[in-house]
Amino acid sequence: MTSYQTGLLVILSINIVIAYGAYLPIAAGQMNLGIAGFMALGAYASAYVANNAGLPPIVTIFIGAGFAGLLALIVAVPILRTRGIYLALATFALGQIVAAAILNVELVGAAEGYSVLDHFGLATIAPITIATIAVVAYLNRTRFGLNLTAISQDELLANLFGVRTRRLQIAAFTLGAFFAGLGGALHAHYYNYIRPQDFNILLSIYIILFVLLGGTRSVLGPIVGAAIFTFLPEIFRDLDKKFSAFFDQVPDWLGQASAWRFAIFAALIIVFMMLRPQGIMTRGATRAAARWVAWCVRRLGFARSSGARP
Amino acid sequence: MKSEPMLLAQQFVNGLMLGSIYALVAVAFTLTIGVLNFLNFSIPGIFMLGGMFTWIFLKSGLPLGLVVLLALVIGAAASLLVERSSYRQMMGSDHFIPLVSSMGFLILYENLVLIFWGSDIQVVNSPFRDVSVTVFGLIISIPQLAGLALAVTMAYVLTRILYGTSTGRGLRAIAENPDSAIMLGVHVFRIVPVVFLFSGLFTALAGVIFALNYTQVHPFMGEEVALKGISAMVIGGMGSVWGAIVGGLLIGVAEILSISSFGSDFVDIAVYGLLLVILVIRPEGLFGGSALGRERL
Numbered sequence: 001m002t003s004y005q006t007g008l009l010v011i012l013s014i015n016i017v018i019a020y021g022a023y024l025p026i027a028a029g030q031m032n033l034g035i036a037g038f039m040a041l042g043a044y045a046s047a048y049v050a051n052n053a054g055l056p057p058i059v060t061i062f063i064g065a066g067f068a069g070l071l072a073l074i075v076a077v078p079i080l081r082t083r084g085i086y087l088a089l090a091t092f093a094l095g096q097i098v099a100a101a102i103l104n105v106e107l108v109g110a111a112e113g114y115s116v117l118d119h120f121g122l123a124t125i126a127p128i129t130i131a132t133i134a135v136v137a138y139l140n141r142t143r144f145g146l147n148l149t150a151i152s153q154d155e156l157l158a159n160l161f162g163v164r165t166r167r168l169q170i171a172a173f174t175l176g177a178f179f180a181g182l183g184g185a186l187h188a189h190y191y192n193y194i195r196p197q198d199f200n201i202l203l204s205i206y207i208i209l210f211v212l213l214g215g216t217r218s219v220l221g222p223i224v225g226a227a228i229f230t231f232l233p234e235i236f237r238d239l240d241k242k243f244s245a246f247f248d249q250v251p252d253w254l255g256q257a258s259a260w261r262f263a264i265f266a267a268l269i270i271v272f273m274m275l276r277p278q279g280i281m282t283r284g285a286t287r288a289a290a291r292w293v294a295w296c297v298r299r300l301g302f303a304r305s306s307g308a309r310p
Numbered sequence: 311m312k313s314e315p316m317l318l319a320q321q322f323v324n325g326l327m328l329g330s331i332y333a334l335v336a337v338a339f340t341l342t343i344g345v346l347n348f349l350n351f352s353i354p355g356i357f358m359l360g361g362m363f364t365w366i367f368l369k370s371g372l373p374l375g376l377v378v379l380l381a382l383v384i385g386a387a388a389s390l391l392v393e394r395s396s397y398r399q400m401m402g403s404d405h406f407i408p409l410v411s412s413m414g415f416l417i418l419y420e421n422l423v424l425i426f427w428g429s430d431i432q433v434v435n436s437p438f439r440d441v442s443v444t445v446f447g448l449i450i451s452i453p454q455l456a457g458l459a460l461a462v463t464m465a466y467v468l469t470r471i472l473y474g475t476s477t478g479r480g481l482r483a484i485a486e487n488p489d490s491a492i493m494l495g496v497h498v499f500r501i502v503p504v505v506f507l508f509s510g511l512f513t514a515l516a517g518v519i520f521a522l523n524y525t526q527v528h529p530f531m532g533e534e535v536a537l538k539g540i541s542a543m544v545i546g547g548m549g550s551v552w553g554a555i556v557g558g559l560l561i562g563v564a565e566i567l568s569i570s571s572f573g574s575d576f577v578d579i580a581v582y583g584l585l586l587v588i589l590v591i592r593p594e595g596l597f598g599g600s601a602l603g604r605e606r607l
Contacts, residue, residue, distance in 0.1 A: 078590045079586075079589075079590060081590060082589055082590065082593055084347070085343060085347065085349050085548070086548075086589055086593050088349065088409075089349075089540065089544060089585070089589055090586055090589040090590060092540075093541075093582040093583075093585040093586040093589065094582075094586060096537070096578060096582040097578075097579055097582045097583055097586065100578035100579045100582065101579060103578075104576070104579070201533075201537065202533075205351070205413050208410070208413075209410060209413065209414075212407070212410045213410075260421070260425060262417055262421040263417075263418055263421040263422050263425065265417070266414045266415070266416075266417035266418035266421065267414075267418055269410065269411065269413075269414035269417075270395055270396065270411050270414040270415060270418065273396070273407060273410055273411045273414065274395060274396075274411070277407045
C-alpha cells in the first residue's frame, strides 16, 4: 500500500467512528448538530493528558472520549427537553460554545493550535474502528436497538408501550458523544496537530450527511456514507488533469479542481436525496446485499463441488 | 474626540445597522421554519450570492438600481431552485431530509462561485462608501439606514400579506397543520414557493446591503452571518416575523457593544450561550408569549 492509500484508510476509519457518534442519536430520532464540539473535547482532552500525564495514548483516547460522553450526559438532561429543530439548534449552539471555549484556553494553545506528541497509524486506528462497529452492531441487535427504532418511529407510542424513552434517548446521545470524542481523539493522534477552528459547524454537517446519505436504519449505513464521503472527492481530485488529456488548453475556471469536486459532490447529494431519501443502506438493502453475498458464495461453492464430482 | 456617552450612542447605532442585516436573514429563516417547519441551510449560500453578484455587476459597470434588482432576482431564483429540488420532492419524508439537501445547495453554491470568481476577499466598489449623514453628532451611513428602513418595511409588507391576502391565509393554514390545510383546499404547491420566494428575497437583500455597506465579499461570507441570523430568530421566537427583526437588532447591538468591552473572542461564547439557555428555558423565544407550535406567524 502506498502512504496515500494508507492515509485514506486511516481517514475512512476515523470517519466511521465519528459517523457512529451521529448515528446513535439519529437512530433515537434526535439530530446532534454539535458533533464537532464533542470531537474537539475528545481530541483536546486526550492530547492534553497524553502530553502531560505520561499515560499511553491508547488509554488517553478513552479518557478523551469519556470527557465527551460526560459533557453529553450533563447537558442531555436539560437539552433533550427540546425536540426536532429546537434540539438541532441547541446541540449546534453547544458545539459552537465548546469550540469557542477552547479557543480561549491558553493552556492548549488557543487559536495557534496544539501539538500532539504521540502518533497513531493505521495499525492502531483500524482495530479501534472495527471494535466500534462491533459494539454498535451488537447494541443494534439487543432490546436497546429495538427500543431506539421504536422511539424514532413514534416516540409517544413507544412510551405508551412501556419504553423508557427519555432514559434511552439520553443513553443514545451520551454514547454517540463518546464515539464522537473517540473519533476526535484518533484525529488528534493521527494528525498530531489540532486547532479549534477545525472543529466547526461544517464538520458537524458533513458528519450528519455521512449518516443520512448512508442510511439511518442500518448499522452499515454510516460505514457506506463515510466511505462515499472519503473516497468520492478523491476520485474527482485529479479532474483537471483528466480533462487536460482531452483538451489542449484547460480553461482557467476548469482548473479549480478541488472546488469542482465539491460542487459535483454537492449536486450528487441533492440528486441522491431526491431519488432515495431513506439513504443507501436500508434493512431491505442490507438483506439484499447479504443474499447477494450468500449467492456468490454458493455459486463459488457449487462450482468447486461440481468440479470435484466426476 | 467624542465624549463617552456619545461613543456609546455611536456604537449603539452601529449595532442597530449591523443588526438590520441579521434581522433580514432571521426573517428568511423564520419564514421557512414557521410555515414549513424546515430549517433551510441554503440561506447562507443565497446571502453570499446576493453579495457576490452585487460585486460582480458593479464591477461590470451596471447602474446601481439594476445591480440590486439583478442580485435580488438571482437570490430568489436560487431559493426557488432549492424548493423545486429539495422541499417539493420530499414532502412527507423524514423531517431532516430536506435539511440535508439544503446543506447540499449551500456547498454547491459556495463552490460554484469559488470556481468562477476565486476564494479571495473582493472589495466592492460601493457608490455609498463615504456617504453618511450626521444626526445629533452621530454618524449614520446611508446604505445602513436604507437597510434598516428596508428591513422594517419588508417585514411590514410581509405581515400585511400574511394577514390581509388569501395567500397569507393559506400560509398560516399550512403553518398550523399542513394536512388539514390540504384537505380544506389550500393549494400547497402554489403557496409553498411563495415562502421560498420571500425567504430568498430577504436573504439576497441582506447580502446586497452587506456588500454595499461593509464592501467586502467572498464565497463563504454567508456562514457567519447566517449563524447569527439563526440565533436572532431563536431569540425572537421561531416563526415570528417581528420577533426575528427585534432579535436581529438585539444581536447586532450586543455584538458591537461586547466586542468593544470584552474583545471578540468572548462574543461567540456569549451569543451561543444565550442561544442555548433560551432554547432550553424559553423555547418560544424571549418575546413569544404563546405555547410552542401554537400561534406561529
